[in-house]
Amino acid sequence: MGRAGPAGAAQESSLRLACVWEEPPAMGTCFGLPCDVDSRDEDSSQTLFFHPSTYGSKIRLYESCQVAERIDSFHDGIIFTSRPIHLHERVTLKILKKEGPWHGGLRVGFTSMDPLEIDASLLPPFACPNLVLQGRTWAAVLPDVCGEEDTVLTFWVDHRGRVFFGRQQGVQDILLLKGVPVRAPLWAIVDVYGHTKAVQLLDPTRLCGDAGEPAPPLSPFQSDVLHAPACREFHGRPQGCTEPCVICFSHETSALLHPCGHASFCYCCAQKVFRRSGLCPLCRGQIQNISQARLGT
Known part of the structure; x- marks a missing residue:
């Protein structure tokens, strides 16, 4: 695959054609699920x-x-x-x-x-x-x-x-x-x-707004976060605040990753990520340890 650049117009054109390639109808209309089951029903409010x-x-x-x-x-x-x-x-x-x-x-x-x-x-x-x-x-x-x-x-x-x-x-x-x-x-x-x-x-x-104006732009602090390689401080949630795990959305957050301090996962999912890649899903920092705790209580 060549570089995308000022001289890549021809390549870009070929990419456009490749992207709209349609898979033959015979290939998987139902993958691993009965055809009358739609798992999207479980996630309608998430x-x-x-x-x-x-x-x-x-x-x-x-x-x-x-x-x-x-x-x-x-x-x-x-x-x-x-x-x-x-x-x-x-x-x-x-x-x-x-x-x-x-x-x-x-x-x-x-x-x-x-x-x-x-x-x-x-x-x-x-x-x-x-x-x-x-x-x-x-x-x-x-x-x-x-x-x-x-x-x-x-x-x-x-x-x-x-x-x-x-x-x-x-x-x-x-x-x-x-x-x-x-x-x-x-x-x-x-x-x-x-x-x-x-x-x-x-x-x-x-x-918001009559014309569908999006939410306000990122603050200067949020813009700085975009360039931070990893979090080195734990930012705890307010007392009494419980949120679902951002991976499974089925259990409350109950794990704290070290040393980055991210805490948006249940302990089960955190363990799976640790065994699978060893990297924090949010900052890609190396996970050295996982603490189990019910946050915000």
């Missing part, structure tokens, strides 16, 4: 985050897994949502940072692979065409106009397997690709590629 333990090697997650930044190069920026997406549910992103001189930008789509079962170290550098050609993933390139800083965009899949996207500043929704099997759970996938440097996952129900 807040959407980026998946805290499965993402590309150049990605760093911040702000409770709702901000993702690619720290180097122009690739290895694949990220997934924390839970499956409902049909017609809009995934809403804000472009926080743009970086030159790369050509090409954000790729979005859906996958029927559960991110929790994916080995992050084996993720390819590109969603398009690499991950798409592996099967069970459908993604495409967004137009360059969607890559400008402060752009708010949405994408979703309908009951016919068509993926649409739209911009807050736009006037109509646009068909991005089609042919996505919808009988199995689907996680949204985002590739922070090329000139797209950082994105924020927004809750569309919390957008």
